Amino acid sequence: xxxxxxxxxxxxxxxxxxxxxxxxxxxxxxxxxxxxxxxxxxxxxxxxxxxxxxxxxxxxxxxxxxxxxxxxxxxxxxxxxxxxxxxxxxxxxxxxxxxxxxxxxxxxxxxxxxxxxxxxxxxxxxxxxxxxxxxxxxxxxxxxxxxxxxxxxxxxxxxxxxxxxxxxxxxxxxxxxxxxxxxxxxxxxxxxxxxxxxxxxxxxxxxxxxxxxxxxxxxxxxxxxxxxxxxxxxxxxxxxxxxxxxxxxxxxxxxxxxxxxxxxxxxxxxxxxxxxxxxxxxxxxxxxxxxxxxxxxxxxxxxxxxxxxxxxxxxxxxxxxxxxxxxxxxxxxxxxxxxxxxxxxxxxxxxxxxxxxxxxxxxxxxxxxxxxxxxxxxxxxxxxxxxxxxxxxxxxxxxxxxxxxxxxxxxxxxxxxxxxxxxxxxxxxxxxxxxxxxxxxxxxxxxxxxx
Amino acid sequence: xxxxxxxxxxxxxxxxxxxxxxxxxxxxxxxxxxxxxxxxxxxxxxxxxxxxxxxxxxxxxxxxxxxxxxxxxxxxxxxxxxxxxxxxxxxxxxxxxxxxxxxxxxxxxxxxxxxxxxxxxxxxxxxxxxxxxxxxxxxxxxxxxxxxxxxxxxxxxxxxxxxxxxxxxxxxxxxxxxxxxxxxxxxxxxxxxxxxxxxxxxxxxxxxxxxxxxxxxxxxxxxxxxxxxxxxxxxxxxxxxxxxxxxxxxxxxxxxxxxxxxxxxxxxxxxxxxxxxxxxxxxxxxxxxxxxxxxxxxxxxxxxxxxxxxxxxxxxxxxxxxxxxxxxxxxxxxxxxxxxxxxxxxxxxxxxxxxxxxxxxxxxxxxxxxxxxxxxxxxxxxxxxxxxxxxxxxxxxxxxxxxxxxxxxxxxxxxxxxxxxxxxxxxxxxxxxxxxxxxxxxxxxxxxxxxxxxxxxxxxxxxxxxxxxxxxxxxxxxx
Numbered sequence: 001x002x003x004x005x006x007x008x009x010x011x012x013x014x015x016x017x018x019x020x021x022x023x024x025x026x027x028x029x030x031x032x033x034x035x036x037x038x039x040x041x042x043x044x045x046x047x048x049x050x051x052x053x054x055x056x057x058x059x060x061x062x063x064x065x066x067x068x069x070x071x072x073x074x075x076x077x078x079x080x081x082x083x084x085x086x087x088x089x090x091x092x093x094x095x096x097x098x099x100x101x102x103x104x105x106x107x108x109x110x111x112x113x114x115x116x117x118x119x120x121x122x123x124x125x126x127x128x129x130x131x132x133x134x135x136x137x138x139x140x141x142x143x144x145x146x147x148x149x150x151x152x153x154x155x156x157x158x159x160x161x162x163x164x165x166x167x168x169x170x171x172x173x174x175x176x177x178x179x180x181x182x183x184x185x186x187x188x189x190x191x192x193x194x195x196x197x198x199x200x201x202x203x204x205x206x207x208x209x210x211x212x213x214x215x216x217x218x219x220x221x222x223x224x225x226x227x228x229x230x231x232x233x234x235x236x237x238x239x240x241x242x243x244x245x246x247x248x249x250x251x252x253x254x255x256x257x258x259x260x261x262x263x264x265x266x267x268x269x270x271x272x273x274x275x276x277x278x279x280x281x282x283x284x285x286x287x288x289x290x291x292x293x294x295x296x297x298x299x300x301x302x303x304x305x306x307x308x309x310x311x312x313x314x315x316x317x318x319x320x321x322x323x324x325x326x327x328x329x330x331x332x333x334x335x336x337x338x339x340x341x342x343x344x345x346x347x348x349x350x351x352x353x354x355x356x357x358x359x360x361x362x363x364x365x366x367x368x369x370x371x372x373x374x375x376x377x378x379x380x381x382x383x384x385x386x387x388x389x390x391x392x393x394x395x396x397x398x399x400x401x402x403x404x405x406x407x408x409x410x411x412x413x414x415x416x417x418x419x420x421x422x423x424x425x426x427x428x429x430x431x432x433x434x435x436x437x438x439x440x441x442x443x444x445x446x447x448x449x450x451x
Numbered sequence: 452x453x454x455x456x457x458x459x460x461x462x463x464x465x466x467x468x469x470x471x472x473x474x475x476x477x478x479x480x481x482x483x484x485x486x487x488x489x490x491x492x493x494x495x496x497x498x499x500x501x502x503x504x505x506x507x508x509x510x511x512x513x514x515x516x517x518x519x520x521x522x523x524x525x526x527x528x529x530x531x532x533x534x535x536x537x538x539x540x541x542x543x544x545x546x547x548x549x550x551x552x553x554x555x556x557x558x559x560x561x562x563x564x565x566x567x568x569x570x571x572x573x574x575x576x577x578x579x580x581x582x583x584x585x586x587x588x589x590x591x592x593x594x595x596x597x598x599x600x601x602x603x604x605x606x607x608x609x610x611x612x613x614x615x616x617x618x619x620x621x622x623x624x625x626x627x628x629x630x631x632x633x634x635x636x637x638x639x640x641x642x643x644x645x646x647x648x649x650x651x652x653x654x655x656x657x658x659x660x661x662x663x664x665x666x667x668x669x670x671x672x673x674x675x676x677x678x679x680x681x682x683x684x685x686x687x688x689x690x691x692x693x694x695x696x697x698x699x700x701x702x703x704x705x706x707x708x709x710x711x712x713x714x715x716x717x718x719x720x721x722x723x724x725x726x727x728x729x730x731x732x733x734x735x736x737x738x739x740x741x742x743x744x745x746x747x748x749x750x751x752x753x754x755x756x757x758x759x760x761x762x763x764x765x766x767x768x769x770x771x772x773x774x775x776x777x778x779x780x781x782x783x784x785x786x787x788x789x790x791x792x793x794x795x796x797x798x799x800x801x802x803x804x805x806x807x808x809x810x811x812x813x814x815x816x817x818x819x820x821x822x823x824x825x826x827x828x829x830x831x832x833x834x835x836x837x838x839x840x841x842x843x844x845x846x847x848x849x850x851x852x853x854x855x856x857x858x859x860x861x862x863x864x865x866x867x868x869x870x871x872x873x874x875x876x877x878x879x880x881x882x883x884x885x886x887x888x889x890x891x892x893x894x895x896x897x898x899x900x901x902x903x904x905x906x907x908x909x910x911x912x913x914x915x916x917x918x919x920x921x922x923x924x925x926x927x928x929x930x
Contacts, residue, residue, distance in 0.1 A: 145896030147871050154869075173896055209802065218769055 003052050003077040005036065007061075009070045018066045019074060023047075028056045030077060037063070037074070054079045144171035151176045165207055181230075182237060228326040228357075236385050243304075244424040247383045248436050254399045254414040257285055257446040264340070278341035282399060282416075283319070283373050287343050288449045290371060290394055291315035291335035293438035300435040301368050303389040304426040310389075318370035318387060319347060321354040328354045329387055331367040340449060368392075375399060381417035391426040392435065395419040416443075453559075453594065455479045457795065458573060458601035460565045460744065463490020464497075465775030465787025466607035467549050467558075473795040474556040481559035481599065485578040486587055488549040488560070490609055492784040494542050499632050500652055502538035504816050507659035511818065518855055529660050535633050550590055562589035563596040567604055567745040570770040574598050603770055603798050606744060606758060607791065610737035610776035617704055618644060618733050624712050625705065625731045628653070638662050638729035642714050644702050646673035648815040650734030651689075655817035658694050665695040665726055667702055667716055674815060676781075678827040678876040684860050685878050688819050705731065739777040754779075762805025764794025772798070786811050812890050814883040819859055822886035825874030825893060828864055837867040839899075841923025843915045845879045847930050850910040856880035861919040863889070870898030875919075881912055888916055899924055 007017065018040040024030060034050045057078040061068055068074065142159045144152070148171045152159050155176070162179045164171035225233070261280050268276035294301040294315040303310040315336045318329040330350035332343055353359050368391060372384040375398035384395040399416040406413070418439070422432040442448050457473045459466045462484035473480040487494045506529075516523045553560055563575040575596045578587050589595075612627040614620065620627045631653050639662060643654045646668035658664040666673065666689075673689075673696060674682045686696055697716060703723075704715040713727045739757040751766050751773075752759040757780075758773035760766055766773055774794050775787030789806055797803045812824040831838050845851040845859030859879015866873055875889035892902060899920055907917040921927045 146898045146901050147869060147896035150869055150898055209804075213800065217765075 001079065002057060002082060003054060003079060004073045005048070005050075005075040005077055007068045007070050007072045007074050008039065008048055016067045016069045019061050019063055019068050022059060022063045022075075024056045026056055026059055030054055030056050048074075050077070052077055052079070054082075057082075142171065143169065145173065147173050148176045152179075155180055182234065226325060228328070232326055235387065239385050239388055243386050243388065245383075245386060245421050246424050246429065246432070247419050247421055248429075248432050249381060249383075249417055249419040250436050250440050251402075251404075251415045251417050252440050252443045253404075254282070254416050254443070257282070257443060258399070258414060260446050261285065268341075278344050280340050280344050281347075282375070283371065283396070284340050284344040284347060285443065285446060285449060286371055286373065286394070286396055286418075287317050287319060287332055287335055287347070288338070288340055289439050289442040289446075290369060291317050291332075292442055292449065293435055294369060295336045296438045297431065297435045300392065300427045300431050302391050302426045303368060304391060304423055305389075309426060312368045315369070316367040318364070318367040318390065318393075319350070320370060320372040320384075321351045323355045323357070328359060328364055329367070329370055330354050330359055330364045369394065371396060375416065381419055383419045384421050386421050386423055391423045392432070393421045394436075394439070395421065453481075453597075454600035455481045455559070456601065457481075457603045457605065457798065458483065458561075458565075458599060459605045459607050459791075460567075460573070461490065461607035461609055461740075461775070461777075462488045462549070462553075462560065463607060463609045463775065463787065464492045464784040465609070465791045466490065466605075467553060468788040469605055469607060469774060469791030469795055470558045471552060471556045472792045473798075474558050476795060476799045476801075478603075478795070478799075480557075481561050481594065481601070482553065483561045483563065483565040483573070483575055485562070485564045487546055488553070488590070489542075489546050491611075493545050493549065495629055495632055496649075497784055498545055499538040499542045500628075500649075500656070501816060502541040503534060503632070503656050504652060504818075506534045506537065507656045508818065511659050529637060531634060531637050538632065554592070560590065560593045561596075561599060562593035564743070566743060567606075567749060567771065568598075570749065570768060571602060571604070572598065572600050573604060603772060605764065605791070605794060606746075606766075606771065606773040606777055607775045607787065608740040608744065608777045609787075610739050610782050612733065613736040613738045615644075615733065615735050618702060618731075618735070620733050621707075624707050624710075625733060627733055631732045640728040640730075641665070642667065642702075642712070642726065642728040642731045643734060644731065645734035645736065646670075646696070646698075647675065647734060647736065648813070650732065651685075651815055651817045651821075653732050653734065654689070654694055658689075658692055659818065663693075663695075663728075665697065665728065667700050667714075668696070668698045669701045671699050673698060674821060676813065677815075677821055677823055678862060678874070679829060680862060681821060681823065681860065681876045681878045685817070685819060685821055688858060688878075689817070692818075702731075737776065737782055739779070741777060763797040763803055764790060765797070781808065781811055781813065783811065783813065810890065810893050812886045814886065816883060819856075819879045820881065820883045821878050822882040823874070823876040824886055824890050825872065826864060827874060827876065828862075831864050831866075831873050836873060838873065839865040839867050839923045841865070841919040841921065841927070843918040843922055843927065843930065845912075845915065847918065848910075848912060848915045850912050850914070851880065853910070854880060854912075859915075861885075861915040863916075863919040863923050865899055865920075865923050870900060872897060872899070872902070875916075879912075885913055885916060888913060 020038040020040040022037050023035050030036065030050045030053065032050055032053055035047045036050050037048045039046050039048055054077040056075060058076040060076065061072065061074040143164065144159050145166065149159065151173060152162070157176065157179055159171055162171050162175050165175050166172040261282065265276065265279050268278050270276055298311065301312045301315060303312065314334040316331050316333045317335045318331045320327055320329050332338070332346055335343060338346070350359070350363065366389070370387050370390055370393045372393060373396040374382060375396055378398050381397040382395050384393040386393050395418065397417040399414050401412055402415040403410050404413050404415060405411070418436070420432055420436045456478035457480045459470050459480070459482045462482045466482055467488065470480050470482040492498060510527070510529060513523060513527050561575050563577050565573045565575045567573050577596045612620070618625065622630055628649055637660050638657070641657050641662045641664050643650045643664060643666045646666050650666060651674060654664045654666050668675070672679055672682045673686050690696060697718065699719040700716050702714050703717050706713040711727055711729055712731050713725050714731065715723065715725050717723050741753055741756060741758060746753060746758065749768050749771065751768050751771055758766055758778050760773050760778050764772040764774050764778070772794050774790040776782040778790060786806070793803050793806060809825055812822065815821040826834065828838070828840060841863040843861045846857045851857055851859065856879060859882065860877065862876045863872065864874040865871065872889065872893050875886065877885060902917070902920040903924065903926070905917070907914045918927050918929055922930065
């Protein structure tokens with residue numbers, strides 16, 4: 001039977017590659033170990049070695065072809081005694097079945113016959129890329145262990161969304177546990193039937209072993225995750241996988257605010273120790289402005305749940321605080337009702353206790369929006385990941401002097417770019433725009449924050 | 452100086468299997484051996500004891516022929532020399548077989564004792580003499596002593612009998628498994644110290660062959676790693692056969708005479724007694740062979756007499772690996788083989804996972820046999836599982852009755868929450884051949900449902916495995 005030569009996977013994550021060059025012509029005799037072709041990915045160029053002996057009967061994918069999917073037939077080898085000329089088209093059906101034969105490491109050499117010659121390279125592609133979703137044969141059967149099936153069923157996880165790490169990509173217990181730990185969302189529960197059209201598989205990424213293999217042993221140190229790191233990973237992965245984010249950026253002029261801040265800070269009464277009673281930061285203004293903006297645009301002061309929209313009566317604003325080994329988002333409750341100095345002092349207390357990891361859960365759970373400010377690092381602009389159950393998060397860049405156009409003439413102003421990340425399930429584009437416009441209006445006319 | 456991809460030190464079951472797998476993967480492979488291919492398992496352990504126990508079993512059946520309606524006239528005698536000769540013959544046949552397999556796979560055998568001088572290099576010296584003191588000849592075609600290089604060095608040096616102070620074996624009166632394997636004559640009386648698999652198998656063998664046997668165990672139960680219920684069941688059977696068993700007791704002193712030993716035994720309450728026996732077998736466990744390999748100098752981490760590995764065979768020193776007994780418990784040949792395969796496949800870069808040690812079966816070939824895999828009932832509870840336990844007695848099984856083997860028990864333990872099979876424990880005829888069914892079930896992560904749905908052939912002993920699962924779920928038929 002003619003042997004199909006398949007597009008190899010050069011790495012566990014490779015899905016397609018470019019056929020850069022054929023090193024054998026049709027009609028050439030091929031020995032096991034001969035280099036047949038060069039394959040290019042975005043990362044590397046690698047050689048395709050022949051595993052079987054024969055005559056290269058037909059080149060199916062000509063050189064220079066881009067984006068050839070892994071496991072596509074790229075050429076056909078006529079085995080000994082077969083007429084290469086009689087072979088024209090790839091024998092479609094058995095192609096997949098031959099995948100392992102053509103590309104499997106030599107460990108799969110015929111039984112009883114010791115493998116000869118050069119050991120197949122360690123990077124030799126395994127027939128089944130382990131990172132991908134579990135193989136589905138005939139379009140419906142998912143290979144999973146009985147225990148994995150039961151655990152997934154109990155947790156309400158769709159097996160189709162889980163990558164199998166067992167033999168031939170079978171889903172086993174550890175994969176379900178990993179999916180649970182990784183925050184794969186349970187399939188819609190209860191009354192809502194799971195849509196028959198298979199839900200988009202959730203990418204679970206490479207396994208630890210796959211990642212570690214990419215580095216020289218001993219060239220790195222393994223630092224176990226603490227619970228904060230795990231929580232960050234789980235919550236933000238969940239956020240990005242389940243919340244449809246969109247982003248709105250505006251530039252805010254800060255000169256008025258900076259002048260006002262200077263005045264207010266200068267006017268702060270001094271205590272007995274000579275310390276001012278408050279010292280407002282730009283961020284305190286941002287918190288207050290965002291809270292008031294939410295009051296003006298109450299439709300955006302919401303949280304998404306599957307059954308209903310939660311419309312919040314107050315603006316509870318989370319503030320991301322970087323702490324050694326991670327970050328935490330303490331919440332300024334009812335920020336719209338608090339004075340700037342109250343917000344400022346509360347934030348100082350929350351941040352200090354956050355750094356000491358002394359916050360109580362009720363001090364960092366909940367909220368309807370958040371502020372993430374990287375301005376002090378000179379970041380011009382960025383977009384932040386929504387921290388559920390929030391519907392928005394405001395990413396604040398540095399206030400910097402920029403040349404802007406004012407009255408059709410260039411002028412210098414202190415400008416800060418802010419980007420609102422928005423949960424589209426809860427807040428649509430125009431509504432988000434309204435919110436950020438209200439924010440801009442407040443931050444540029446900060447006297448409004450004082451009353 | 453010859454250089455290899457992989458050199459394995461030790462050609463026991465772990466070492467030679469590792470070598471063959473390495474060769475299959477295309478590595479240029481050599482194995483260093485100082486005494487005998489196949490190691491303790493094949494020459495002084497698993498295999499020759501099975502040959503001895505087979506003789507004992509046939510002797511037992513022959514002496515009970517009447518129970519099966521057969522009349523044997525004349526006297527039945529044990530020809531000790533012939534029994535031992537058969538056992539040695541079995542070992543020797545398999546030993547030759549290992550040599551053949553290595554040759555077929557183009558694995559070089561280097562004859563001698565290896566020291567790792569630095570990562571990537573070993574020096575092999577000629578072996579001096581065997582553990583029994585006999586001179587050793589290198590097999591034909593073996594590579595001579597010298598310096599050899601290998602990118603990957605796998606230590607598979609196995610283990611040797613543990614020596615307790617006061618119980619030092621002397622080859623004459625106080626035996627280890629080496630001497631117990633080749634008795635010149637059957638002792639009339641015997642003290643076995645230690646009731647693990649080795650101790651119990653010898654106790655069973657010598658008792659069947661007619662010796663008065665006493666077993667002393669320091670733990671509260673015999674077969675200490677087995678499920679307590681199964682061990683208690685086995686103990687009753689042994690005692691019925693006339694084996695005297697003292698648990699929670701230890702031998703404090705041995706007084707040796709010319710051809711007998713008086714043992715002082717103290718139980719946990721402090722009560723003392725002495726017994727006089729012809730021979731003592733010390734079977735108090737084994738310890739890893741980690742000495743004289745150069746490990747200390749290289750900084751290879753060891754712990755309690757074993758080399759510390761990452762579960763894939765890698766030690767803390769790159770290029771140096773360890774598998775089998777020397778890499779820690781359970782010290783079983785099948786664990787060593789599997790560990791070796793994982794180790795070379797990891798070296799090769801194939802996707803591997805550390806072995807799940809809770810799924811390694813254990814077998815004891817006494818009469819009745821004991822076999823188990825997974826957690827015992829006590830261990831499962833300790834681990835916090837809410838469990839369901841199923842039991843099925845041999846007496847409810849047609850085949851067991853037909854065989855004349857109505858004594859035994861199959862016990863299964865499930866996690867109530869997930870239906871996962873946590874453990875299976877058996878005592879009775881042929882259970883060592885049955886346990887693999889549960890091993891496969893556990894490895895495939897089956898739940899009770901698949902086991903209940905599976906059709907077991909009738910009439911077989913394996914039906915009891917099915918019934919035990921049914922019992923765990925309140926559906927047992929034949930009780």
